[in-house]
Amino acid sequence: MKIFCIGLNYVNHVKELGNRPVPTAPVIFMKPVTALLKDPGVFYHPEFSENIHHEIEVVLKVAKNGKHIQPAFALDYIEAVSVGIDFTARDLQSTLKEKRHPWEISKAFDGSALVGSWQKYERHEDIDFRLEKNAEVQQVGNTKDLLFNFETLITHISKYFTLNKGDLIFTGTPEGVSQVQIDDEITGFMNGEELFNCTIK
Numbered sequence: 001m002k003i004f005c006i007g008l009n010y011v012n013h014v015k016e017l018g019n020r021p022v023p024t025a026p027v028i029f030m031k032p033v034t035a036l037l038k039d040p041g042v043f044y045h046p047e048f049s050e051n052i053h054h055e056i057e058v059v060l061k062v063a064k065n066g067k068h069i070q071p072a073f074a075l076d077y078i079e080a081v082s083v084g085i086d087f088t089a090r091d092l093q094s095t096l097k098e099k100r101h102p103w104e105i106s107k108a109f110d111g112s113a114l115v116g117s118w119q120k121y122e123r124h125e126d127i128d129f130r131l132e133k134n135a136e137v138q139q140v141g142n143t144k145d146l147l148f149n150f151e152t153l154i155t156h157i158s159k160y161f162t163l164n165k166g167d168l169i170f171t172g173t174p175e176g177v178s179q180v181q182i183d184d185e186i187t188g189f190m191n192g193e194e195l196f197n198c199t200i201k
Contacts (some may be wrong), residue, residue, distance in 0.1 A: 002167045003031040003113055004157055005057075009147050009172025010115075015127050016175045026148045026156045029104075033114040039198045045182055046109060049089035050145055051181050055173035056131035056139050056188055059084040060150065062167040067158055072074075074154040077163060081121040082190040083129050083195050085114040086170050090179075114190050115168065116195030132187045133178070141174030 003076060007027040008020065045052060063079035086107065092104035131139040143149070148156070153169060180186065184200040 001033050001036075003035060003170070004105070004161070004162065004167065005029050005031060005107070005170040006127065006148070006153060006172045010141065010145055010174045011147065012174055012175035013177070014027060014168050016177070024145065026153055026158075028157060031113050034110050035108050037114045039112045040114050040116060041198055042201055043085075043087065043111060043114065043180075044145070044201050045090070045180070046111075047179070048109075049091055049106075050090040051089065053088045053090045054131060054133070054138070054178045055086040055088055056080075056129060056141070056171050057084055057170045058085055058127055058129055058141075058143055058190070059116060060121075060154075060171065062163050062168040063138055064165050065163065066154075067162045068092060069154055069158040069163070070102070071151045071155050075121075075123050076153040077154050078150065079165075080118040081190070082116045082118050083114060083131075083187070083190045084170060085131075085186070085196075086173065087112040087180075087197070088177075091120060092143040099166050105172045113168075113170070114198060116190070118194070119190065119195070128192070129188070129190045131176070132189070133180070134185055135187075137176055138186075139174055139176035143171070145174070146172065155194050155198055
């Protein structure tokens with residue numbers, strides 16, 4: 001299983017990060033299988049970072065194998081949809097970017113990918129989603145605001161990588177990312193339904 005992640009896919013998130021151009025093509029990075037959080041109810045704050053951020057995203061599960069997928073057929077490759085968290089060690093990421101070094105350790109560390117309960121995907125439906133931290137709304141998004149929609153992402157990724165059944169695609173986070181602290185509780189919702197509740201330990 002591969003975990004594909006898309007960066008900078010909501011304009012307002014690009015703006016909140018500051019000094020970054022709006023991308024003209026999907027920004028792709030990957031996480032290893034070991035990044036997938038086995039128990040989505042608990043995230044253990046790693047000791048190597050003092051500034052872990054939550055980034056809620058709509059996540060796609062790939063339905064079947066494909067390569068060079070055309071936009072007209074791209075949605076056939078979505079088996080299910082959920083919301084998840086791309087946990088990011090922002091302090092490490094900033095330091096590594098300043099040095100122009102790869103920043104995998106800030107994004108792809110063990111347990112850095114949380115995925116909630118899977119739901120049936122309704123084609124061409126705009127998906128509302130939000131994250132609450134300690135019962136207060138922190139991030140709100142809708143897939144209609146994606147810079148690159150699902151069809152574009154699947155088509156683009158499959159130019160370079162064969163998609164396999166069960167692969168995951170994190171489609172990008174809206175504005176509102178913020179630091180998590182030990183004992184915080186973060187909850188993810190999609191179309192009003194709670195799909196995960198996670199305690200930071």
